[in-house]
Every structure is written in C-alpha cells, then in structure tokens.
Amino acid sequence: MAIFESIPGDSGRRRYRVQSPVTFEPIGEFDAATKDEVVAAVERARKAQREWALLSFDERAAVMWRLVDQIVERQEEIIDVVVKETGKARSEAISMEVFSPCAAIAYYAKRAKKFLAPTVRRPAGIMGLAKKVKLVYKPLGVVGLITPWNGPVVLAMSPLVQALMAGNAVVHKPSEVTPLSALLIDSLTEAAGLPDDLYQVVQGDGQTGADLIDAGVDKISFTGSAATGRKVAAACGERLIPVTLELGGKDAMIVCADADLDVAAKGAVMGSCMNTGHYCCGTERIYVVDSVYDAFLEKVVDQTKALRQSDTGECDVGAVFWDKQMDIIERHMSDAVEKGAKVLVGGGRNPDLQGLYFQPTVVVDVDHDMALMREETFGPILAIQKVRDEDEALALANDSEYGLDGNVWTKDLEKGARIAEKMETGGVCVNDMAVTYGIPEAPFGGVKSSGVGQVNGEVGLRGYTHPHPIIIGKKGQASYPYTQKSEEQMQGFIRLLFGTKIGRLFT
Ligand code: NAD
8 A cells, every 4th residue: 555646636736545554444635736836936935035035133133033832832743743744753743843843943042142143353374463253153145945845844944943943945856655744734834923925835746856956055964874875866966955964874873792782782672773763873883792591681672572563552662654665674574585685573563553563573593695784774673783893893883885874782881982993884873872963062963974064063054154355455466577586585584484493383
C-alpha cells in the first residue's frame, strides 16, 4: 500500500495523495506548484525581505517569540498532524517536533543580535596603523529551504528561524511525504504575525525542488539524502549560489571494554530505534569489544524485547513513515540474513498491526559485506558486530562512505575524547547519542557523503549572511608614480618588517 502516490490532476498538473502509514486512510491531496508559481513566490519573498531586513533584531525576535507562543498553545494540533502524517510515536512528536523547534527559535531569538552584531577591528600588522575593518553581517535575500520527511517540523523550523533572524525571506519546499506539517508551519507563522510572503510554502516533488533552485533564490538550505544532495549541489554550482547540504548517515557506536554497560545499552536501543530509526544521526552500526560483548548483548536484547508498538495506546517505536523506506529496511535485513547474520529480536514487520510497523530488531554476526552495514537503513535496527579491540572498532567505524555523527562509550572520558577525535565524522558524542543536532552551540554537518557545510549555532546562523567587510582608511593611501626610489623604499621596508626579529613583532 503506497503512502504517497501520484493521482490525475487538473489541466496537466502533478497531483499527489498522501495516506496514513498507520491506517492507510487518505489524509490529504495536493498539487505540485508549477515553475511559474515557484518563481512568483520567490519574487514576492524578495519584496517582503526588503522591509524585513530594515527591522531591528529585537523587532524580528518579537515575532519569533510570538511564534513560540503559537507552538506552545497549539502543541496538540502539531502533535496530531505529525502523528497522523508520519505515524511516529506521540512522545517523539512532542520531543522532536514541539520541544526542539521551541528550543531552536528561543536560542536564535535571544542570541542572533549578539552573533550578528557588526564588529570593528584594527587589522593585524602594519595595516592596523592606517585602517579599520568593519564587518557587517548582511542578509543574503531569499533562501530556498528544501526539507525531508523524517522531522517535518523541526527540520524546517530550525533553518527557518535562523534565516529569518538573519534578515532573509524563505521559500520552503517540504517533502512530498509530509505536506500537512508544512501547511501547519505556514499557519503558525501567519498567526504569529510574520509579514506576508516572508515565509511561503511551495508544495511539490523533486521537480518542484529543482524549480526552486532555478527560481532566483540566493541560497539553498537542503536536508535530505546524499543522492539528491549531489543533484542539488550540481544545480547550485550551475547557478553559483551557496548551499548547505545536510545529508544521510551511517553512524557508528563504539562500546569500549570499560563502558558502563547499562548506560551504553540504553544508548544503543534509543540511538537505533528513536523516531523509528528515521534519524539522520541515529545509530546504524554498533561495534562492541569482545570482552564485554556477551554482557552488552544480553542487556540490549532484554531492552529491545520490552519496547512497545501500538497504533492506539502508549507506543515506544512508531510506524515506518512510508512504504519506500519499509522496502529499504526489508531489503537490508534479508540481504544480511542471506549472508549469515542472526536475528535475536524482531527482524520483520509487526504481524499484530495493520500499519507499516517494523519490529524493533537486534541482529548480530553482521559484517561490512552487508548492505545493512554500508548503506543508510533508517529503520529501528540494532546491528551489532563483535570486534577484537577499540582499534578495530575505530577502523570499522571509519570504513564508511558516510560521516555524519557517531558515539563512543567508555568510563575514561579522556580516552573517549581521543577516540572521538579520530572518528571521520562531522561530530561525535561520548556517552550519549544523537544529541548533536539538539545542541545549537555545536555546529552540525557531516563530512564525506554526509554533507557540505554546517548548520546551527553561531557558525550556522552566519551562513545565512554575507559577512561584508568595510575597510575604513584612517590615513595614508598608496599613490603613483612608481619610481626607483619608491621601489627601493618598499624593498627596504620588506627587509625590515619580515626579515628582522623586531619587524616581525609588527606582523
Ligand atoms: P530526499 O533526498 O529524497 O528528499 C529531500 C527533499 O529533496 C524532498 O523535499 C524532495 O522533494 C527534494 N528533492 C528531490 N529531488 C530533488 C531535486 N532534484 N532537486 C531539489 N530537491 C529535490 O530525502 P528524504 O527521503 O526526504 O529524507 C531522508 C534523508 O534525509 C535521509 O538520507 C536522512 O539521513 C537525511 N536527513 C539528513 C539530516 C541531516 O541533518 N544531515 C536530517 C534529516 C534527514
């Protein structure tokens, strides 16, 4: 049963129907915006942005706080829409799609003024005698935001608030799988009093995303798969516009011999199963040192067996959000089993539920010949490999096309940090998992096929601006004519400044 399908549209438009992954009932239909509509949205956004950029940070922040008020007041509505659309566990709708957007908006509403305040500095070295540099963080203009389905509110709200606080307008192309969440964001921003056209949603598919890149935007903020990220990067390169690419991952967990196994087991189960495993920095591979392997395994097996799935009552692990992802999860599992992996818990669809539920799964005897250990699975699966020692764990962790995040578990925090530094990833947690995106001070972004650039924090916020240096001359200006004497003076000056110890004090 397809959750997202193409249906006949009026006058040649591309039209889609979305169904609940829990009940398979239709929950909405939409038309993909035409190219002309996307271009018109960008043009309207550009007009709105000019006015918005004139507002002070305090005035922009006041709107953001009203947006927080809206989210707090209408949280039941947000939870309902997200759960209906994705089938994720209600608790995860609360933590990911209500708490995290509030935290992100509050963070930037409070701090954008400080992070983007103009600075005036004296340049280093001899230039400092004659010049000053004023750095002004200018908005880019209109940001095109393209988002995925796994965190339909937070993955839109977090870049949205950063772009807006930096003085930009945003045109948003949400995932075709989660169009209702985007409509809700539109309604929340409108009720918060965001000026008309400053944030607009253009519903659609991949073609609509491509049209947005081509519609005259000044930056693309993209979150999605590596395969699409490559196309987006090429299209942005063609148009010479900046882009941040937050892409997929295959995060590794390393359990050292001296790990607190109770804590590590909880981290493994949650890291692998939260958001039904549809978490970009969810734990997809677990490497456990031989000496603690059996004890660790016993704990994760017990905990995984205790996880509840339900389409009506309390639920720990929700539905798979759409059938295409279910196909990938099932393909990876059957490939692993064919190649010798052993399933200890779960391993397939939940036979007691009619919706798209995959059982929380523990699988062992896995290796790097299996798709389960190489490609992004995005399912509630603990794939566990026994290793000789921490060096082997690190080598295997780094043996991946991806490099988003990862985690290391040890009671020796210095050793944990040493191993973390050697992981070829955008970020790492020691004795925790998957929290990097939720800590705005930590710039977030992958290496290798997991992305280009970073979002969040001061660095991410500044990515929505052009740092504009204004050089202010205090005195002195080089002038013609060039003469033999001026050349000799310059060469003497070079010898003095760079060729002597005293001179180097002024560089
Ligand atoms: P996807 O790449 O299929 O789609 C992402 C978005 O891109 C959608 O809105 C889609 O319509 C649009 N799109 C598709 N083709 C396009 C094109 N040619 N030009 C422009 N836009 C196009 O990804 P998905 O399946 O929606 O999301 C899951 C992926 O997102 C996973 O790989 C996951 O790891 C990744 N993800 C990464 C992060 C992160 O921060 N690194 C966060 C969440 C999800």
